[in-house]
Amino acid sequence: MNAPGATTPSQTVGPYLHIGLPWPDGPFALAEGTEGGFWIRGTLYDGAQAPITDGLIETWQADPEGRFDHPDDARGARAWPAFRGFGRSATDERGGFGVYTLKPGGVPGTGGAMQAPHIDVSVFARGMLNRTVTRIYFPDEAEANAADPVLSAVPEPERATLIARPAEDGYRFDIRLQGEDETVFFDI
Amino acid sequence: MSTDPDTGAVPLAAGYLRDTGAHPPMDYPGYRSTALRHPKRPLHLLPHLLTEVTGPLLGEGRIGETDNDLTRQHEGEPQGQRIIVHGQVRDGDGSPIPRTLIEIWQANAGGRYRHTGDNWPCPLDPNFTGVGRTLTDEQGRYRFTTIRPGAYPWKNHDNAWRPAHIHFSLFGRAFTQRLVTQMYFPGDPLFFQDPMWNSIPDEKARERLLARFDYAATEPEWALAYEWDIVLRGRESTVFESEVDDE
Numbered sequence A: 001m002n003a004p005g006a007t008t009p010s011q012t013v014g015p016y017l018h019i020g021l022p023w024p025d026g027p028f029a030l031a032e033g034t035e036g037g038f039w040i041r042g043t044l045y046d047g048a049q050a051p052i053t054d055g056l057i058e059t060w061q062a063d064p065e066g067r068f069d070h071p072d073d074a075r076g077a078r079a080w081p082a083f084r085g086f087g088r089s090a091t092d093e094r095g096g097f098g099v100y101t102l103k104p105g106g107v108p109g110t111g112g113a114m115q116a117p118h119i120d121v122s123v124f125a126r127g128m129l130n131r132t133v134t135r136i137y138f139p140d141e142a143e144a145n146a147a148d149p150v151l152s153a154v155p156e157p158e159r160a161t162l163i164a165r166p167a168e169d170g171y172r173f174d175i176r177l178q179g180e181d182e183t184v185f186f187d188i
Numbered sequence B: 001m002s003t004d005p006d007t008g009a010v011p012l013a014a015g016y017l018r019d020t021g022a023h024p025p026m027d028y029p030g031y032r033s034t035a036l037r038h039p040k041r042p043l044h045l046l047p048h049l050l051t052e053v054t055g056p057l058l059g060e061g062r063i064g065e066t067d068n069d070l071t072r073q074h075e076g077e078p079q080g081q082r083i084i085v086h087g088q089v090r091d092g093d094g095s096p097i098p099r100t101l102i103e104i105w106q107a108n109a110g111g112r113y114r115h116t117g118d119n120w121p122c123p124l125d126p127n128f129t130g131v132g133r134t135l136t137d138e139q140g141r142y143r144f145t146t147i148r149p150g151a152y153p154w155k156n157h158d159n160a161w162r163p164a165h166i167h168f169s170l171f172g173r174a175f176t177q178r179l180v181t182q183m184y185f186p187g188d189p190l191f192f193q194d195p196m197w198n199s200i201p202d203e204k205a206r207e208r209l210l211a212r213f214d215y216a217a218t219e220p221e222w223a224l225a226y227e228w229d230i231v232l233r234g235r236e237s238t239v240f241e242s243e244v245d246d247e
Helices: A142-147 A156-162 B203-207 B241-245
Strands: A038-045 A055-061 A086-090 A096-101 A118-125 A132-137 A165-167 A170-172 B082-091 B101-106 B131-135 B141-147 B152-154 B160-162 B165-170 B179-184 B224-227 B230-232
Touching (some): A086 A096, A132 A156, B179 B230
Parallel strands (some): B082 B224
Antiparallel strands (some): A038 A096
């Protein structure tokens, strides 16, 4: 028996995660065609800037009012019943992923400060012994982004890697595990 | 908890304990594929705010009748030795984690995955997909019936073989508790050369990936049994708003 407090260690998802983890509705944090819905698409790249085809992206975010469908959000139930807040997308043969979602609202931080709209992201893949975590921020939130405590703690030159770019059907957010434009990753 | 009626401030739930030391490093030269797949810049500390202390509560309507019995998903019986894998999911404080989604995937008895990329020349089993899911009960308990997976070769180093294992994916109750891991079998002779097992720095932590043979849970003339408990991160002690304000 394991003693309480002793966390079970992480291991890689391995090369065959695609048989177990993807769901048909995984990429849809809400039903396609819902008003306000858009795609966040991107490509996952390795250190040689090659697309990673055996990866998986998961997203977790607040609803457009900045609320979470969870007992630890003290403000009660969400006002967007059709919204799951969670997206899961395996990468395809070109390293591409996509999540159909709504733009989150601002989320309370500490001391009455607000965080800019953001999405927490987990990245899993063969060759990764633990997930990496990053955040997606939005390009049309310059003021909120400037005041965001997490984003402002990141050195200016790297900050851009956390901000999605506008795209035809929503936004684009590429994730680079290494290289000159290495995405900022977080220790959680 | 409720919001402050005067300020509208949202009280923050306590964050989760950082479990540095339990997990393998992202860069582990013994596992070759980590070389191009780990961040090279230092990670930035992410405070545990609302997005991190909440997480998707999944599972309702997602579990089919045979999802926790991988031996009943096809017309015939799969090849191999039937096993029961059961245990309890708790957090670092010892509290059971109820109603959390567990997903598993694994190779068949011969060590082959039902995946187009797996070309190890061992037969596929038409009666085994190797994918299961379940929800923990109110006491955090789970149970799967499956087939003991085989070991298989891979190309990481000369004569490399993966010890038999089952992949586990768990959500917990918060984004910070998300865990993907692997369960191993006691007495496996392949650990010494396996970089995934050896990547875990602490030997005691490594052993937490080992299931325990559970004779009491075997089913006569039907199945062997293994017990494997899983521990997700525990909570920090309660944080008061005033302390948070002082950060």
